[in-house]
Amino acid sequence: MKLKKIVSLSLLALALSACGGGGSDSASSVGLSNSEKIFVHNLFLDEYLWNTQVAEQIDYGDYSTRQGLIDGLKVTPPDIWSFTITAQEYENFANQKTAGFGFAYASDFTLSLVRIDAPAYEKLFRGDKLLQVNGEAVTQENISAAASNLNNPTSFKLLRNGSEVTVVVTPSEYSFKVSLGKVIDHNGKKVAYLRYDSFTESSVEEFEAIFTTFKNANVDELVIDMRYNGGGSILTASLLLDNITDAYPEQRQVYLDWNDDLKSNNNTYTFSDLDLQDGNELTMPRVFFLTTSNSASASELVISALTPYLGKSNVITVGEATHGKPVGMTGRTYGENFYFLVNFLVRNNAEETTSFEGIPVTCAAEDDITKRMGDPEEKMFATALYYIDNTSCP
Numbered sequence: 001m002k003l004k005k006i007v008s009l010s011l012l013a014l015a016l017s018a019c020g021g022g023g024s025d026s027a028s029s030v031g032l033s034n035s036e037k038i039f040v041h042n043l044f045l046d047e048y049l050w051n052t053q054v055a056e057q058i059d060y061g062d063y064s065t066r067q068g069l070i071d072g073l074k075v076t077p078p079d080i081w082s083f084t085i086t087a088q089e090y091e092n093f094a095n096q097k098t099a100g101f102g103f104a105y106a107s108d109f110t111l112s113l114v115r116i117d118a119p120a121y122e123k124l125f126r127g128d129k130l131l132q133v134n135g136e137a138v139t140q141e142n143i144s145a146a147a148s149n150l151n152n153p154t155s156f157k158l159l160r161n162g163s164e165v166t167v168v169v170t171p172s173e174y175s176f177k178v179s180l181g182k183v184i185d186h187n188g189k190k191v192a193y194l195r196y197d198s199f200t201e202s203s204v205e206e207f208e209a210i211f212t213t214f215k216n217a218n219v220d221e222l223v224i225d226m227r228y229n230g231g232g233s234i235l236t237a238s239l240l241l242d243n244i245t246d247a248y249p250e251q252r253q254v255y256l257d258w259n260d261d262l263k264s265n266n267n268t269y270t271f272s273d274l275d276l277q278d279g280n281e282l283t284m285p286r287v288f289f290l291t292t293s294n295s296a297s298a299s300e301l302v303i304s305a306l307t308p309y310l311g312k313s314n315v316i317t318v319g320e321a322t323h324g325k326p327v328g329m330t331g332r333t334y335g336e337n338f339y340f341l342v343n344f345l346v347r348n349n350a351e352e353t354t355s356f357e358g359i360p361v362t363c364a365a366e367d368d369i370t371k372r373m374g375d376p377e378e379k380m381f382a383t384a385l386y387y388i389d390n391t392s393c394p
Helices: 034-046 066-073 087-094 140-148 201-217 234-244 260-265 298-310 379-390
Strands: 083-086 097-100 103-105 111-114 129-133 154-160 163-169 172-175 179-186 189-196 221-225 252-258 267-270 287-291 315-319 327-334 337-348
Touching: 034 066, 034 327, 034 337, 066 083, 066 337, 083 087, 087 097, 087 337, 097 140, 129 140, 179 201, 179 379, 189 201, 189 379, 201 234, 221 379, 234 252, 234 267, 234 298, 252 260, 252 298, 287 298, 287 379, 298 315, 298 337, 315 379
Parallel strands: 189 221, 221 287, 287 315
Antiparallel strands: 083 337, 097 172, 103 111, 129 154, 154 163, 179 189, 252 267, 252 337, 327 337
16 A cells, blocks of 8 residues: 555554563653753643643652653543653654563463564463473563563473473564464355554554455455554554555545644544555455453544444444543654653544543453464454354354
């Protein structure tokens, strides 16, 4: 698909801290000058969505860290999202680069996610339960310490399918993918499954190739797994929408609604013009989304944008209600620091926003971390397949 001539604004993902690569105020809290505090305060007074509720006078001496300043100025509730990261952290996110092992885990140390192409990929699997790290009982602290000890092999003893096994993984700097697709034959239908973990700018090429495979396979149904997708680039979300359906050229997907003082900044995203379509787009009459409370921001944007066109009954969510982030932010820089403050509401073509309570699910289903994502027997995916067969929830 040819790139749209439209400015990209970002909805930064919620960090999966166990996977590594998330932003933190500790990386950017040293040397916070008064001039930088004034810069941030002015951003709140001018560009912040709830700017009229921000104090015009504050004591800058009360704040010593960047995130602390943001937390002191933001309007909570509803704002739990405004944050700061370094330029390097932002570049790593946009280009899908980080360091460590590349897995996330539940409170009992059962793996819930392994990043695609991370050092742990195809060595550790979702559903593995960690027992020991380098011969010691597993703790959060020794996982973190091992992940930071780059290029030094780590031995994990784990429980896999009822048996104890030992696996060695070497943490390192790495580039990862956020997209994985396949087509399964299910009761006479070809079901396309797309695992999509983040709306990074560099993921477009990944999912373009996957949709070409879907198109060539002439798929009947589409299931998009965004259970851990905390968001990312709106432009990337717009391009994903183009791949899902080519039936609405030039019609509005979403628009960004700024505060009353900056309505001139309002921006619209549309489905691609006919002459920008390159033939790998699908024309799906309905779409299934696998979601959890970690599905946020641009993930919710895609679901919301499709609803006025396909109809609520044909935009089917399976799992649990989404995060509830109907707002987005543009990044502003001061020196080596990025500031992402909530700037606008995201509205679909029916002028609706996602609720701050999230998008409710059509069919409730457990995130079954005992099975890999995309396994037809995993409970969320299995529920979507049941709906395909029966047009109802189990």
